[in-house]
Amino acid sequence: MNTLEIKNLNVSIDGQAILKDFSLTIPKGEVHALMGPNGTGKSTLAKVMAGHEDYTVESGEILLDGESILGKEADEISHAGLFLAFQYPMEIPGVSIANFIRAARQARLPEGEDINAVEYYKELYAQMDSLKMDRKFTARSLNEGFSGGEKKRCEILQMAMLSPKYCVMDETDSGLDIDALRIVSEGVNHMRSDERGFLVITHYQRLLDYIVPDVVHVMFDGRIVHSGDKELAKELESKGYDWVKDEFVSASA
Amino acid sequence: MSELTEQDEAIQVDTEKGNFKYPENYEFDAGIGLNEETVRYISKVKEEDPWILDFRLKALEIFNKKPMPTQWADKDLENIHFDEIRYYLSKGQVPARSWDDVPDDVKETFERLGIPEQERKFLAGVEAQFDSEASYSRMKEDLEKEGVIFVGSTEGLAKYPEIFKPYFGKVIPTADNKFSALNSATFSGGSFIYVPKGVKLKQPLQAYFRINAENFGQFERTLIIADEGAEITYMEGCTAPKFETATLHSAVVELVALKGAKIQYITVQNWSSNVFNLVTKRGMADEGAEVKWIDCNIGSRLTMKYPGVVLKGKGARGEVLSIALANDGQHQDTGAKMMHLADNTTSNIISKSISIGKGRSTYRGQVHMPKHLRNCKNNTECDALLINTNSRTDTYPAITTRGQNNTVQHEASVSKVSAEQIFYMMQRGLSEGEAMSLAVNGFVNDLMKAFPMEYSVELKRLIDMEMEGSVG
Ligand SMILES: Nc1ncnc2c1ncn2[C@@H]1O[C@H](COP(=O)(O)OP(=O)(O)O)[C@@H](O)[C@H]1O
Numbered sequence A: 001m002n003t004l005e006i007k008n009l010n011v012s013i014d015g016q017a018i019l020k021d022f023s024l025t026i027p028k029g030e031v032h033a034l035m036g037p038n039g040t041g042k043s044t045l046a047k048v049m050a051g052h053e054d055y056t057v058e059s060g061e062i063l064l065d066g067e068s069i070l071g072k073e074a075d076e077i078s079h080a081g082l083f084l085a086f087q088y089p090m091e092i093p094g095v096s097i098a099n100f101i102r103a104a105r106q107a108r109l110p111e112g113e114d115i116n117a118v119e120y121y122k123e124l125y126a127q128m129d130s131l132k133m134d135r136k137f138t139a140r141s142l143n144e145g146f147s148g149g150e151k152k153r154c155e156i157l158q159m160a161m162l163s164p165k166y167c168v169m170d171e172t173d174s175g176l177d178i179d180a181l182r183i184v185s186e187g188v189n190h191m192r193s194d195e196r197g198f199l200v201i202t203h204y205q206r207l208l209d210y211i212v213p214d215v216v217h218v219m220f221d222g223r224i225v226h227s228g229d230k231e232l233a234k235e236l237e238s239k240g241y242d243w244v245k246d247e248f249v250s251a252s253a
Numbered sequence B: 001m002s003e004l005t006e007q008d009e010a011i012q013v014d015t016e017k018g019n020f021k022y023p024e025n026y027e028f029d030a031g032i033g034l035n036e037e038t039v040r041y042i043s044k045v046k047e048e049d050p051w052i053l054d055f056r057l058k059a060l061e062i063f064n065k066k067p068m069p070t071q072w073a074d075k076d077l078e079n080i081h082f083d084e085i086r087y088y089l090s091k092g093q094v095p096a097r098s099w100d101d102v103p104d105d106v107k108e109t110f111e112r113l114g115i116p117e118q119e120r121k122f123l124a125g126v127e128a129q130f131d132s133e134a135s136y137s138r139m140k141e142d143l144e145k146e147g148v149i150f151v152g153s154t155e156g157l158a159k160y161p162e163i164f165k166p167y168f169g170k171v172i173p174t175a176d177n178k179f180s181a182l183n184s185a186t187f188s189g190g191s192f193i194y195v196p197k198g199v200k201l202k203q204p205l206q207a208y209f210r211i212n213a214e215n216f217g218q219f220e221r222t223l224i225i226a227d228e229g230a231e232i233t234y235m236e237g238c239t240a241p242k243f244e245t246a247t248l249h250s251a252v253v254e255l256v257a258l259k260g261a262k263i264q265y266i267t268v269q270n271w272s273s274n275v276f277n278l279v280t281k282r283g284m285a286d287e288g289a290e291v292k293w294i295d296c297n298i299g300s301r302l303t304m305k306y307p308g309v310v311l312k313g314k315g316a317r318g319e320v321l322s323i324a325l326a327n328d329g330q331h332q333d334t335g336a337k338m339m340h341l342a343d344n345t346t347s348n349i350i351s352k353s354i355s356i357g358k359g360r361s362t363y364r365g366q367v368h369m370p371k372h373l374r375n376c377k378n379n380t381e382c383d384a385l386l387i388n389t390n391s392r393t394d395t396y397p398a399i400t401t402r403g404q405n406n407t408v409q410h411e412a413s414v415s416k417v418s419a420e421q422i423f424y425m426m427q428r429g430l431s432e433g434e435a436m437s438l439a440v441n442g443f444v445n446d447l448m449k450a451f452p453m454e455y456s457v458e459l460k461r462l463i464d465m466e467m468e469g470s471v472g
């Protein structure tokens, strides 16, 4: 029950199959890393989980703590406890970070209940401090004109402020320099708990030096072809994705 | 007065159609259609001086001669049937329908806007006269001490001709356009305000305080004069949806800012989608004076409105800040006019339009700087936001600048709220409607900062409601 479970998921777009019988279970308390070459379907998986409507789900199930979230609206899935840190966060001109997160928090409250503004800002500032974000950022338009690293930090800030049950992080490390990577990782590590599961999607092993995963999965052509512990990531880094292809894909074919 | 009561009973409400029938022979009813008799009738009921009747009759002549501006404007104008319109109903007999007749969605909107019971009824046209007399007279007393005049158009022209007559119809000549001529022939209601030399009003004056049937009429006429060094902010309109049977609204608003005076005129209007809203608004700024229009248009079938400032004196400043929101089936044709007639004059235009679904927004701007002027500046920014692919936006800026040391800056942008932006916001837990309204609020955000607090709060609520309603 305390898992995010993806069962035999088949997803296509414009008739082209992208996820092929994909299965993965993330229990609360664990961090799973998902690695794979570009174009293999990692972001597709993340977006389908979050309820993106562009994709056609042919078959399969996604269960959040036992409840099906497939076919639900993106906001319902968010309320159910799934957070997606986007690979490419959207710019929302004119909407400040503070107001945006506040609106997202407000949307979780029952009708008629209002956010306590003082408490809210206290918490927001504390989170920003720990992510080493300048407090002046709160007034800036969401992601507008942000550097790649600032956008990613802002995603983690939102993740921290919304305290989800399951965090899906799509290539959060891309665009981060080493200092930023360390800060963001600290933020994530801080959020690790028995009450929360993580799916960390990444192309590179580097991130996993900081966010040490419990399980590493290698994805290729729409499915997981191999799983192992954190050492697998290192092996992958040194041997490259061709090794995966030769070792696991051809073998299973 | 007993006649009035009798007549009230004679008003038939056709609940099937949701509109109203009035008996043809009604004492304070100018009947249907427009001719010399109608105009004479209105003038007679108002017991006007002969010069006003002459003014009206001349205007009627001009109205009849002027063609519709359909060669450049919306062809939908051809659907206005002038001979089917009722041009004057005095306050005694404006709608006496019951609260039960008001559509549920309108009621709901009132509720959500938190409008008090009494006002709701008035605004829905259920009650002819909203009794804000108490607060109005209190305010009036305070104003009178400073010599401020704040009356209706009829009273203004009758009691203070020496003040108002010299400027009446001068900023906007009758022949300015077909609809200014129509208003000049048939006007009633509106506000006439005079602020004496050096008097700076701290509180904004609100049309609200003069709420009565006429004030909310179809052909209201407003004239505000700020004498030398005076300052006034006037707020017009109401964020409540105007639920009405009248389908043509054609106001004329003239502002006169004498030397060093400042006038700020704020409008927030939310029309029901059957209304043609064709309004002429213009201010005149003398030396060192400032006229600023803040104009928000939501709803209506077609709105045509281009607030303008005639920068007549050296160093005068003019500004138009506008927001227009066109939902499905609506066309907001708005813009601004700046006429630079003296050296060192500056003008600023910021226009933001939002088109949703099949809604359509048009910006028309005109900035005129003749050759002989020096050191004049204009800044024009018009931004359009499209939501859903069917929306349409057009921009027609006409900037004529000649002369030396004059600078004109023009920027225009069109942006869209993309499905990916909506998805991003929904992933954070916002509903589709909330996401859209956040995007729209973000779009108008920097402009809203220029608005008085209470107006921006109300406007935000209005946008929220519009956006929620537009999600399928
Ligand atoms: N919206 C889309 N329209 C068409 N093709 C898409 C779309 N999204 C993803 N794809 C295709 O699906 C495949 C997987 O993409 P993606 O999930 O982004 O991979 P990854 O994140 O692993 O790099 C790619 O071939 C990509 O071109």
Ligand SMILES: [Mg+2]
Pocket (backbone or CB within 6 Å): A042, A043, A044, A087, A170, A171
């Ligand atoms: Mg990707």
